Amino acid sequence: MAVEKFMGTTPQRAFVGIIIIQAIAVLAMIGIAFAFVEVDVRTSSDSRYKTIPCYLAMFGLAEIFELAMALDALKARNIVQLVGILAFHLGLVVFAALQVDEAHTALDLSKEAGCNTFAVLCDGSLWRKVEPFFIVNPIIIAVSWIFMLFFVRKLFEEFGWAVFELVGANPLTKTMYQWYQIMICLLKFDFFFFGSVTMQLIILVLASNSVEFGLTVAAIPIVLLLLVGAGIAVQREIKWLMSISLVIMLAAETYFSKQEIDMGLLLYKLVRFYEPSSRGEYISTRATLTFFTIIAFIILFMTFGVGLRCFSDFDKGLTQAKVQTVPEKVIYSSPNSPGVGGDRQSNYLDRRLSIE
Template sequence: MAVEPLLSTRAQKAFVAIIAVQAIVVLVMISITFRSVAVADDITFNTPRYKTLPCYLAIFILAEVFEMLMAFDALRLRNVIQLIGILCFQAAMLVFASIQIHETRAALATHLDLWHKVEPFLIVSPIMIGLSWFALMWFVRELYHEFGWAIFHVVGANPAMKTMYQYYQIMICLLKLDFFVFIGVTMQLLIVVLEDDTAEFGLTVAAIPITMILLIMAGYAVQREIKSLMTISLVLMLAAQVYFYKLYRFYDPASEQTYLSTRATLTTFTIVASILLFATFGIGCKCFHDFDRGLMSSKMHGVTWGSKYLPSIFHERPGERFMADPKSSYTSGGPLDSRRLSIE
């Protein structure tokens, strides 16, 4: 069955366009806010009180770039699970943008004129993200139906295989979200609270490559079904939870002044990172349980837009017609109803 090239359908183009327009509007609004505060008298970003704005700008630059890459990746792989993950990510961005209004107001409490000047720009961001979120929901619904046939060709009509493949897709999506959240927490700590001549600064910097290696290792292990590497990854996921001792420091009377202007954002990111890591561990255990059950071929030869024909579990080569065995359990000797091939 032929597959349209990437971005060849109205729903795909609209999905990417919405994210691109949102990114431009939001980053322009944040940049105007940042510039207005940066040129104000008696305000310096070296003061912990005002570091919330450079932190806000850095996180949203990272978030918008990450979301765009996630969108192209989801469309390239025909991955409905990742599209749903993008909707969840969009909701998290909405919460973060709303929190930043409160934190910026607290930081500029002694500069009311400046606050009233930048307030409209701060309000535009969550409004734009919210509107984009509803629009993305509509087009995810269209893409859900558009990509349904692709999943069938990867794993067939066997419900058990389809369920295992969906858990695999959830695992990969969670690993990508873990990457963003961990980098987001680390970036905020580096910008907001740490001095570069402390041991804590060095440990925080070292956490970035360690986290990347852990997530890449877990993704490789779950795709190739390497049990030893997957076991190590799962153990390290549990060990990484000790990183969240910093929640205590955010509210410790001895250090809370350092975190005061960004405490709500850091707390939100840290809690979300911990929940995501636990979820990744749980789904990872389920994927580990599914190893050696005939799914690895589908993981290694998933759906992309580059081929004229979708790869299938029968390993057809581009240009060959998909021919199902009439006695196969997938078809039960009868024709398949195309209306039942979408992801349930």
């Protein structure tokens, strides 16, 4: 029996192929819609019209991220990350569905009194032209998710026993390793969702000369260092660095205000989307910004909790398993091998049952 090589099996290639095909299809639909909009509307003239190019950028980032996560999960035989990708893909379905209404709000002003902007917006003709390209996207993503689910089940069978090669059959050690995998997976999703919220705010909403713009940009390297530091700390079991990372995670979920300068990340941003003084700035982006911000808040909170769990497992003999990789070829003797063949086959079955 052997651990198959990276991209060496049909389920692995099919899983990656589905992601690539649906990415091409979705980006093509958005690209066509963007091209139609650019012909008739100057998207840079008003923040509400930037919804389409931002949507294109967001999906481009999401598809690249998902492909990178898939390749990484297959390389590492990480079943936890494959499940995370399925959840992320469902999030893309929700995001694509939300964009239908937000693009409608941005591109169809026919119901607004005294519309005097672009004619194609005032009579709704532009929206009717691009509407099919928006509606088809959540359908494409949902159908691709069904196929991905089928092949993840195949990959679960393929990778199900590979953890044994790293941590052995001890249930306690196996559980600690699974929590470690969850932590690393959450850190990666933290990176994406924080980057997504930040990108949308910078492109769509914030004025480059505002205090909030400067604070948002300044937060980017801080959060990146936090996530990288937390990843290194949990892998190498560096207690002082893990302690600092957990404290900053907790602080990042709160917001503070002093006089006229607001500081903070997630909860502060969420409040800004709905308070009367600023809600008008987010008229065509509120739904997706709310969705991404809430998901980012939940994932960061989960990361903090799982980080505490992983911290409690430090110095329990898991460090070596965290830094080594599964060998791509691990050969077991066949039942016909002289001497110990039957015992090897029995051991393999015991190992398989232990993992499952």
